[in-house]
Amino acid sequence: MSGQTPALAERMQHIGLSPTMKGTIAAEKMRREGIDVVDLGAGEPDFPTPAHVTAAAHKALDANFTKYTANMGTLELREAIGFRYREDYGVSYAPDEIIAAAGGKQALYHAAMTLFGPGDEVVTHAPGWPTLLEQIKLAGATPVVVTTRVEEGWALTADLLLSAVTPRTKAIIVNSPGNPTGALMSETEAKKLADEAAKRGLWIIVDLCYEGLVYDSVPHNLPKIFGDVMRDKLVLCGSASKAYAMTGWRCGWVLAPKAIVAGCNALQSHESSNVNSITQKAVVAALTSSQDCVAEMRAVYKQRRDQVIEWLKEEPRLTCAVPQGAFYLYPSVQAFLSPSVPTSQAFTDGLLAKEFVVVPPAEAFEATAAFRLSYATSLEKLREGVTRIIRYANSLPLK
Template structure:
C-alpha cells in the first residue's frame, strides 16, 4: 500500500528496532541453524511457579472479566506498599494505575503530560520507545548524549543544559537500557530542585529498578518525591524483575490528576490489563522475593563473566553496567570506510556469518556500539562471545 495514505504522524514513527534481531533469529532457528541469541530484551528465566499458580487460581475462580480500568484494588495497594517499603514514598491506591506493561505506563505519561510546543528532555544511548512516545504525543524530544568515558551516566548538569523556555519535562531511565547506567541520587536531587522551581514534570522509567548490582543506593523516587511529588510520575513493571514479559503488566504511579488522566486514556484504549495477569502480578509483588534475588545474583555472575571474556579482545571496550542485563561495547575500532561502515553492518554480518544475534547501537541512537544481552545461560554467552571475538578479529581493519 502507498504509505502516503497513512496518518501524518506515521511519517515520523518507525517500529521498535530492538525486536528485529529476535525475528531474524527465529527464522534461522526454524531452519535448524545453531543461533546464539544475545539480542533478547527479556529474562531467560521462567516466570516463578507461585506466580503462574496464582494465574491458574484466578482462572479457576472465574476472575476472567473486565476489571476497573485502573486495575484491581489489591494490586494497586500492593504496588503502593512496595514503593513504601522500597523507597519510603507514600502513594494512595488511587494514585496507581495498572497498565499493560511499563511501556503503556510511559505512553500514558507522554500523552497525559506532553503535547505540541513542549520540549521533553531524555538521554541517549537510550531505549527508543521513550523518544517515539514523546513524538507520538506531538511534543519534541530533546536528547542529551551520555558517554562511555563517564559510564553513560546521565548527569544533571548535562540534562539541565538542554532545557529551554519550552521545556515541559524530563524522562529518565534508570537503570538504563542499553547501558545499565544509573542516575545518581545526588544528581536526582539537583534535577528535582530545578524541576520543582521551573514547573517541569519528571517521569522515571524504573522498569529495571529491582536489577541493580552491588547495592548502589538508588532511591530516586524517595529523593524526587520529597521535593516535587505533585509532578513526578514513576513507571514500573513486573516484566524484568519477575520474568513476566509476556504477561504484560506494569504501572504508573503519580499524583491524582495524572492518575485520572491515565485512567481516561486507558478507558478509551485498552480498558484494563488482563484480569488473570493482575492476579499473577499480585502474587509476584506480595509473595516471596527470593526469586528476584536469585535471578539478580545469576545476572551479576553473567555480567562479570561476559566482561571478563570481552577483555580477550581489548578493542571491544565495554563499560561495567550497574544494572539491567546488557553490556554495550564500543565496536568503533572494527568499523572503517572499506569494511563495515556502521555498527548496523557489523551486527548484520555477525548474524549472517556467525549466527549471533545482537542489537546494533543505531537502535539506541548510538552508532558505533552494540548491545549484548546476558539474559541467557553462561554456556551460550561463552559461545556467543567466542564467535563475536573470532568475527571481530577476522574483519578488523588492518
C-alpha cells in the same frame, strides 16, 4: 491500488517498527533454515515466572476471576503496588494515585499522552530505549536528546539533562537502570536534578522498569529523592516484566499525582481497559510475597555480568563499562570500524551473516559505535556468543 502509498495518517511518517526487533526477525528466518543462531538480543529474562506467581494465576482462573475489573486495576493490585513502593523506597501512594497498565510500555505511553502535546519539548537521553522518543512524538511533542559518554561510564548527570532545557521544556525523562547501557543515575545527581526541576517547574518522569535489577548494593532510591523535592510533578513508571520474569503477562504501572492518573485512566478506558484479570492476581502475588525470587535471579544475572566482562577482555579492543543495573552489556566497536565496516549497524549485520549472532546495534538506541549484549541467557550461550563475536571482530580488516 498497486504502486500507490496507502493513505496512512500523518503520524505514521514519524514512527516505524521498533529497531530492536529487526535482528530478531532476521534470526528467526535463519533458525527456520536450520542455522545455529546465538541470540543475545533478547530484552527479557530467560527465567520462568516464579512458581508462587503462576500458582496465583491458576487460582484466579479456577475461581473464574475472568471478567472486567476496575479500569485502573483492582484495588487489591493498586494497594499491592503501593505496598511495594512503600517497602522498597519508603514513599507513600494512595490507590487513586496508582494505575495499572498493560506493561511499563503502556504506562509510559499513557503518561506521555496525558502530559505532552504540540509545542512541548521533552528531554531524554541516549544511548536509550527508542520507544521513549517515539512516544514523545506520538504525543505530538518534540524529543530533545542528550548523549551520555562512554568515558564517563554512561553516567547520567543533572547538568547534562539540564543543558538541553529551554523555555519550551515540559519534562525530563530519566531511565535508570538504563537500557541499553545498564547505567544508573546516581542519587546525588537525582537530588541535583530534582532541585533544579522544582525551581523551573519541570515534570520528571522516571522509567524504573529495570528496578530490582541493581547490582553491587549501589543506593538507588530515585522515587524518594525526587518525591521529597517535587512529588507534585513526579511520574514513576514501573513494571512486573523484568524483575519478576513476567514480560508476557503485561503489567506495568504509573504512580503520579491524582490528575495524571485520572488522565491515564480516561485514555485507558477508551483504549484497552483493565490489565488482564488473571495477570492482576499474579502480580499481586509477585509484589506482596517474599522478594527472594528477585534476589535469586539478580544474583545469577550478576554472576553472568561479571563472567561475560571477563570473557570480553580476551579481545581488549571490545571495551565495555561495567553496568550497575539491568541485564545488558554495551561493548564499544569503535576500534573495529573502517571504510568497509563504517557503522555498528554494519558490524552487527556482518556478525549475523558470518557468525549467526544476534545483537542490536547502537543505532537502535540513538547512538553509534557499540552494540547491546543481553546476558539474560545461559552462560553456555553467552560463552559461545562471545567466542563468535571475538572471532568475527578479529576477522575484520584493520583500518
